[in-house]
Amino acid sequence: MDRNENYLLKNREMIDRELDSFFKMKLDECRDPVSRDMVARIRDFTMNGGKRVRPILTIAGYNLFRGFDERITKASISIELTQSYLLIHDDVMDQSETRRGKPSFHAGVRESIPEGTWDRKRLSENLAIVAGDLADSFANEAITRSGFGHKEILLATDLLAEIVEYTGYGQLLDINSAMDEEFGQKDLMRLHLWKTAKYTIEGPLMMGAVLSGSEKNLKPLSYYGYLLGLAFQLQDDILGLYGNEKTIGKSVKNDVNEGKKTLLMIKAMEYSPEYMPFINECLKNGDISDEDFEKLKDIVKSSGSYDYSINMMKKLAEKSKSYLELVDGESETKNFLKWFADYIITRQN
Template identity: 55%
Template sequence: MNEYSIHLSSLKDKIEKELKNFFEKKLDACDDENIRYVIKELMEFTMNGGKRLRPIMMITGYSLFHDIDDNIIKASISIELAQSYLLIHDDIMDQSDMRRGRPSFHRSVETRLNDPRNSMNIAIVAGDLIDSFSHEALLTSGFDIKNLISADYEFSKVIEDTGKGQLIDIFSSLDDEFSESRLMKLHYMKTARYTIEGPLVMGAMLAGNKKDIDYLRIYGKNIGIAFQIKDDILGLFGDEKQTGKSIKSDVNEGKKTLLMIKAYERSNSMIKDYIKTCLSSGDISDIDFKKLKDIVVSTGSYNYSLKIMEDLISKGKSALKMVSGNEESKAMLEYLSDYILNRSN
């Protein structure tokens, strides 16, 4: 392990401990058996795996301008709790059975209740509940009220943009000609804002810095979109054991990724119809799945997606050089950029 890996591992351990403490306090304060059950399920769902990239980004944004302390560790779990909220609702919309190699939240509840409709109802409310938890974690982290208000306003705008991105995603399934420019907007609003840009800016705001925010936004936007393109590549070409979900899930959900958009644009009418059929099947066969992957490669869509991702990371790194923060923290962000490009899960 290099020094950056050791540092990331140490931060992840602190985040895990703070998450555990937060949920245990919630459980200690709850005297209703059913609500306690839901909070326990939320705890298990949140604690089950995850790279903790978002809280790490918030801590790193803070460390650019202030030494890491207990307050930022407490604040950082806010974005991880919000991640659980978004994933729970996302899995309901996508009808996903698995998340991080285990049953999705609504499916886990269903195994106990044997009642699909009420299991989804409980999952929706559980998502709302943990969204409230996320703001509580931030607002009780001990920071100066002025910096807290700035950070929580940014947090609210991040969740708003993520919701707008989700709407673009839903409508994309109805649009046969969904374009690359619309996809980039989708990736920015649904992924980059709450994965990279938002947490990074929130951390800087908690440190009281405002003059470097624009450069951090440019970095976060470009690296965040690259993160999603990498996710989509792993969703088609990754290893199920490492990604923790079915390698066919993106296709079965009909996701119009950059891989699919460019393959569609570069194909003749017969292949275009075939791609549309695959994306609308809901349960693609092994033979069709392999053929679809071959089309993505043969049309040059795979290499095109890699090039776009590399260009985005390059733009992000250029913006990072303009930030006047701690050099070690900037080096960590550069390392994280390379990690996003090369990760396997």
């Protein structure tokens, strides 16, 4: 195994151990069976899969300026708890029944409520909303209990609040996009910057950097994060249309059935306007047939839209690496982050 893969796996293991011990502590603190059951569900949801990309980036952002430290592992799980919070709410909002190949949070809760209970569906969704809010509290707690100094903790919790805030704005744009006939590439890029790039790459990385106490080099590192984050989203959209259901852990039709106006769709309509009515129908359908789905995939490829996304993704990843060069940080971690940029755009899940 090469050094970079090793860095990824080693940190992933440490993060999982830390999550496990955090939840042990929270479960010990619970003073009634209802809370304990829900905290155990949040634990199971969080522990089930997840590539831990975000906390690994927090650790890497730290390692750029400071060596290994158990406090950064403790703080890094914060963004993974935020991830649980947002995914739990997302699945309620999207009415998704599965997540990471298992029942989504509210679907799991629903199954535990006896059939015939009044308003069982709404009840399980409500419990999931509260569970998400709890996971959000846990995220803050993970930072404040990490053992860093007051100043660093404050910078990091501020950043986390900002990440969540901008994810919210992105989410609003996203929900709104379904209603907005004029929704175009510019709106989409802003949505991706806020909802994905900041949240998945830039934010976690910067949390690690501010926890290290470093105050220089933050600007180019931030650009690396934003650009790679956009690339990440483009690969996500590609996997959401052409990926392998087993590998990505959800129905490959989800994005289309949710009516997502991805860059793939926007550019296909622009390049092959004769298919605009068909594509719009597919996005409004909500339950696309196998036949139409195959036709849609063909149109995205034949229109040139697929290649457009692939090229843009590669350019973004290259550009992100050039910003990374400007960061005066520890060289092995820089190498890891360069390798990581390629990993992001070639990943299959």
